[in-house]
Amino acid sequence: MAGLKLSAVITTRNEAANIAACVRSFDDAVRRGEAEVIVVDNASTDDTKKIAEELGAAVYDKGPERSAQRNLGWRMAKGEWVVILDADMILPKATVEEILSVDGGDAYWIPEVRTGDGIRVRARNFERSFYDGTCIDALRLFRKAVLEKTGGYDENLIAGPEDWELDIRVLATGAKCAVLKHNLIHNEKRLTLRKMLQKKAYYTKSFAAYQAKWAGHPAVRRQFSPFYRYIGVFVEDGKWRKVARHPLLFAVMMFERLAVGVVYLINRGR
16 A cells, blocks of 8 residues: 555444444545544444445454554554544545544644434534634544654543644644544434543543643643633633524533532532
8 A cells, every 4th residue: 555645543432323434434435545544442332344344344352542553553554644533423525534634733633523313412512613723622644754753642541632632742743733624423422421531530540641731831731721621712702703603502511510510610620
């Protein structure tokens, strides 16, 4: 696969319901010889690995957490560029083609759109639109050379802050980073408020280690600043105008943000 443009690295654990759609995002690019798909599983007990293999993906197994899976994936990658995805994500054709046409920069944030109906989904998409390219966002598309230079994800950090931590190190190299024009689709149809809060509680496990490693860093201060998380990120760079246009979505969004904040306060000392 000399000259391969893109390697898609997908981390999985019991994702039989999602993995096919994620892998198939790259069917056209794989057929043209421009991309490969690498699935790094973590001891699934369902048909995740079987489905991925049948769809032509290279499948590996690695644990104990997502950071280790991602590192194995990008190290096995043959592409010039590596996109890091969760199994419940889908890249539309326009996004894949944009990635394949990239010829500048070193790393990119990819906007996210969540699937589903109802006010909660609309509010979460509204919220997510404020984060693109900020310290709350996480880079997903990298030149492999950038990952080699930084060493990839810190395997001592799990489920959340490993993304932010890698962003800090990538930006510190002087890498040119930007936001892609096209988005990825995050399939969270089954994510109830209760499940979301349980997920956020799990994410707090590495927060203390992350904050200790980068104590005093401006990005970390903003990430854990109540002012920035609840006000600053929504009003900076003229974004307050969007809030003014959609007060109901902002109210629903803030209710969930407050609930997440309570979960963080409860779990941060555990």
